[in-house]
Amino acid sequence: EIVLTQSPATLSLSPGERATLSCRASQSVSSYLAWYQQKPGQAPRLLIYDASNRATGIPARFSGSGSGTDFTLTISSLDPEDFAVYYCHQRINWPRTFGQGTKVEIK
């Protein structure tokens, strides 16, 4: 089973600041990695797929990079609606796995 480790667990930032979230895989997932956003009481929403492609309707301030075992989600300038929990997810093999999440909170 591929383990995805996200860091940091919590990121405290102010609106307008840049957020950089990390996801590291225990073995290569090539580029088969996605990022999801989840707000309290809501289902997750797909943000980024195949490491660097924005899903439909996702603002350009969200970007993803990486391949192999190291991936980054960057939010270039935090909007108040971006404070949420972010999860990475791999689909290269079964069982599918998720990272444990990074909470982006208002400083």
Added chain:
Amino acid sequence: EVQLVESGGGLVQPGGSLRLSCAASGFTFSNYAMYWVRQAPGKGLQYVSDISGNGHSTFYANSVKGRFIVSRDNSKNTLYLQMGSLRPEDMAVYYCAREDGYNYYLDYWGQGTLVSVSS
């Protein structure tokens, strides 16, 4: 409009069974693989199971293998999760989600149904 609506959650005793359903609408259900993902209270997302569009291929997390069975009825546009030998650690909100047929990620999610396991 794509809609996924889960049902069947509730309180069950340890060792008990429960069947979850996910009613799908707004797309050709049989063309898409479907997933179950759960989230324990205050915790992160955990993959549970998935099933191919025709129902011939099924996959499970190690933690539920042998206890849960995923199935679908394409004539009813419904996904199921039969859960048995339930444990306290199975308590969670269970989401169904659709796998995008082009990029193979989870593009639509239901709002979830809560399963509580307690005596």
